[in-house]
Amino acid sequence: MAKAVETQNLERVKSVRRVPQEEYYVPGHRTCQGCGPALCYKLVSKATGPDSIFLGPTGCMYVANTSYLCSPFAYPWMHTQITNAGAVASGVEAAYQVLIRKGKYKGKLPNIVVMGGDGGSIDIGLQAMSGMMYRGHDALFIMYDNESYANTGIQTSPMSPYGANTTFTPPGKAIPEGKVLFPKDAPQMVIGGHPAVKYVATASLAYPVDLINKVRKGLNVVGPTFIHIHCPCPKGWLFDADKTIEVAKLAIETGMWVNYEWEEGEYTYQHTPKEYTPVKEYMKTQERFSHLTDEHIAKMQAFIDAKLKAPGKPVPLPVTSPRESV
Amino acid sequence: MAKEMFLAGCSAAAYGAALARVEVITSFPIRPYTGIMMELSKLVANGELDAEFVHGEGEHAQVAIAYGAAAAGARAYTGSSGVGVTYAMECYSPASGGRLPCQMAIADRALDPPGDFGSEHTDVMSCRDQGWIMGWAETPQEVLDNTIIYYRIGEDPRVLLPQFCCQDGYFVSHIPGKVVMPEQSQVDEFLPPYKHPHALDPTKPISHGPQIYPDQGPAINLQRAQAFLDTPAVIEEVIEDFNKIFGRDYKPFLDEYRTDDADFVFFIQGGHARTARFAVNHLREKGVKAGMVKLRFVRPFPTEAVAETLSKFKAVGCVENSTSYGGAMKGGNLIHEVRSALYDVDNPPAVTSFMSGLGGEVVSLEEFYSMAKVLAEAAKTGKVEQYVYWVGFDKGV
Numbered sequence A: 001m002a003k004a005v006e007t008q009n010l011e012r013v014k015s016v017r018r019v020p021q022e023e024y025y026v027p028g029h030r031t032c033q034g035c036g037p038a039l040c041y042k043l044v045s046k047a048t049g050p051d052s053i054f055l056g057p058t059g060c061m062y063v064a065n066t067s068y069l070c071s072p073f074a075y076p077w078m079h080t081q082i083t084n085a086g087a088v089a090s091g092v093e094a095a096y097q098v099l100i101r102k103g104k105y106k107g108k109l110p111n112i113v114v115m116g117g118d119g120g121s122i123d124i125g126l127q128a129m130s131g132m133m134y135r136g137h138d139a140l141f142i143m144y145d146n147e148s149y150a151n152t153g154i155q156t157s158p159m160s161p162y163g164a165n166t167t168f169t170p171p172g173k174a175i176p177e178g179k180v181l182f183p184k185d186a187p188q189m190v191i192g193g194h195p196a197v198k199y200v201a202t203a204s205l206a207y208p209v210d211l212i213n214k215v216r217k218g219l220n221v222v223g224p225t226f227i228h229i230h231c232p233c234p235k236g237w238l239f240d241a242d243k244t245i246e247v248a249k250l251a252i253e254t255g256m257w258v259n260y261e262w263e264e265g266e267y268t269y270q271h272t273p274k275e276y277t278p279v280k281e282y283m284k285t286q287e288r289f290s291h292l293t294d295e296h297i298a299k300m301q302a303f304i305d306a307k308l309k310a311p312g313k314p315v316p317l318p319v320t321s322p323r324e325s326v
Numbered sequence B: 001m002a003k004e005m006f007l008a009g010c011s012a013a014a015y016g017a018a019l020a021r022v023e024v025i026t027s028f029p030i031r032p033y034t035g036i037m038m039e040l041s042k043l044v045a046n047g048e049l050d051a052e053f054v055h056g057e058g059e060h061a062q063v064a065i066a067y068g069a070a071a072a073g074a075r076a077y078t079g080s081s082g083v084g085v086t087y088a089m090e091c092y093s094p095a096s097g098g099r100l101p102c103q104m105a106i107a108d109r110a111l112d113p114p115g116d117f118g119s120e121h122t123d124v125m126s127c128r129d130q131g132w133i134m135g136w137a138e139t140p141q142e143v144l145d146n147t148i149i150y151y152r153i154g155e156d157p158r159v160l161l162p163q164f165c166c167q168d169g170y171f172v173s174h175i176p177g178k179v180v181m182p183e184q185s186q187v188d189e190f191l192p193p194y195k196h197p198h199a200l201d202p203t204k205p206i207s208h209g210p211q212i213y214p215d216q217g218p219a220i221n222l223q224r225a226q227a228f229l230d231t232p233a234v235i236e237e238v239i240e241d242f243n244k245i246f247g248r249d250y251k252p253f254l255d256e257y258r259t260d261d262a263d264f265v266f267f268i269q270g271g272h273a274r275t276a277r278f279a280v281n282h283l284r285e286k287g288v289k290a291g292m293v294k295l296r297f298v299r300p301f302p303t304e305a306v307a308e309t310l311s312k313f314k315a316v317g318c319v320e321n322s323t324s325y326g327g328a329m330k331g332g333n334l335i336h337e338v339r340s341a342l343y344d345v346d347n348p349p350a351v352t353s354f355m356s357g358l359g360g361e362v363v364s365l366e367e368f369y370s371m372a373k374v375l376a377e378a379a380k381t382g383k384v385e386q387y388v389y390w391v392g393f394d395k396g397v
């Protein structure tokens, strides 16, 4: 694809005081109180500004955000199927490439952003996302991860953690832990197989300036980029609506979530705790884990320990995961 | 002097798309439509066509890429065959409901099982209720012309609908025929640049496709239905304009062949109409008053034209090339539409149907002759014995 068109160059935000005051994701939606993905939308929209086109696959951030004649988006936004956000974004990007080249659209290539749920990004939407990443479209794919098929009533997705009580993995006598499988590693799937991708990051609602800057960095890169954002969901994870940020922070402190950037093969890590808190502390905050026994929690801790030492992900040593409290 | 070429349907479609100056093309391989994309990829690679060529990761993606591009304001082109057409099923309604007039070329292919390369209309006929304009070409010339015509119809602000531009696999897609190539200037005069009134444009932010409440559904669906009600008048206008600029003689909806004093007609769409013409000629030589009526658009279905035209005859045989298993007429699809169109007519003709050519089998002259026997009898008695005859299997055919 010819990349002669003028693209965006968004400034880095230095502190929370410098975050744009303007809102491009405005009131009028119907998300739950304390909704992590909605806060994510707000921050991402501040990062992109109005010279943007957003694509929203079916999921909470479609269904709870838009109602006909009332839309919270101050930029052009289009619904896509849960299955095809990456493909629709590819079409929009290809259109802008040719329209700008032919002089039919005067202006820079807009920020083209997909806001996909975990299902719409890495499960039923995986093929389209991978297609967009592979072909090198100049667009940003954001996976807002609320760790379930939330909109349909909190069913298990490949991002639901081991042990989660979802409406498709209820704990019972025969299957006491609820969800038996461990989650996919979404950013690694993108990094591992898409030569056109030069920038992948993870971000957390607990660190909004970092999140905004990662979005801007992703948008400034010419070519496809991917950001995986941890978005606690009070309704699905069963915690009080005022605890969203606390839960997000605790995820980082326990190693349930790791903030990092990957740029052309180089990893950098952000917000790494000096000492990891046992994952049990994180799990205690959410009722979706309340049925788990110590044995299950130990299994989760072992998974995290292994992940933190995963090849390709240098972790400052020694990793302290005090398991004695489990 | 217009240039003449010898082209198969696939190449004709590709040249039609190039003449229409398509801006985003999206491909995925499946026979037999693949030839269209092979031709277009050459034009793009050689710099003869300035378009983005996007290799979709499947047909579902192809249609999504095409309607995404149409939403962003580019003329978009894609295509498929057989299981590829049905694989993309989810994406058809979003394209038509979003009023995004991209075009999808279809070169028909039978669905699985059994694995089969042959042509059969069931692939895209099973998508006929998705809100796309849809019709078949009989020859490579008609393929090329329809490609240009469909964009003009679909992009008309009164219509704004995507289009299935269909041709039979192999019989049309792979058998070369003479094609009069239009001049680019003629095409430019006929087909203005694409401009969507509500494109995704940061200078005019709008939201496309938000969630609705059920009570908003009827009104929104009525708008799509209304577009189909308004489309026939646009088709008539567009065909008249096309004939004037290109010196052709297309009828908008129904192409009649030797029907003047016909007792019965074959009602047919697509490439097998070519054989039907020869069959009619031979039957006429033997004194049998046979004719043919070829359907050019199955969506929108030209109800009034069908009622008016077919009521002139004593018997009508729908030559079916698609299945509706368990349907009211126990076989194909066209007969449902034809009988419905004729319901309010005084003294309607006897109407039956013939399942033929499924799996890509040739519909031979002999088969047309045996259909003619059934139809001649029906014309005499005014009655049909069966709703459907499986040609070559049922008694009498």
Ligand SMILES: Cc1ncc(C[n+]2csc(CCOP(=O)(O)OP(=O)(O)O)c2C)c(N)n1
Pocket (backbone or CB within 6 Å): A037, A058, A059, A060, A061, A082, A083, A116, A117, A118, A119, A120, A121, A146, A148, A149, A150, A151, A152, A157, B090
């Ligand atoms: C093809 C298809 N299958 C199923 C659904 C039903 N559905 C609607 S929203 C949704 C959940 C989406 O989950 P995710 O992408 O994680 O977003 P979330 O709702 O969690 O924000 C599902 C399964 C659908 N819309 N389309």
Ligand code: SF4
Pocket (backbone or CB within 6 Å): A030, A031, A032, A033, A034, A035, A036, A037, A038, A060, A064, A146, A150, A151, A232, A233, A234, A235, A236
């Ligand atoms: S279910 Fe979760 S993701 Fe969905 S709106 Fe509620 S809090 Fe947000």
Ligand SMILES: [Mg+2]
Pocket (backbone or CB within 6 Å): A059, A117, A118, A119, A145, A146, A147, A148, A149, A150, A157
């Ligand atoms: Mg989800």
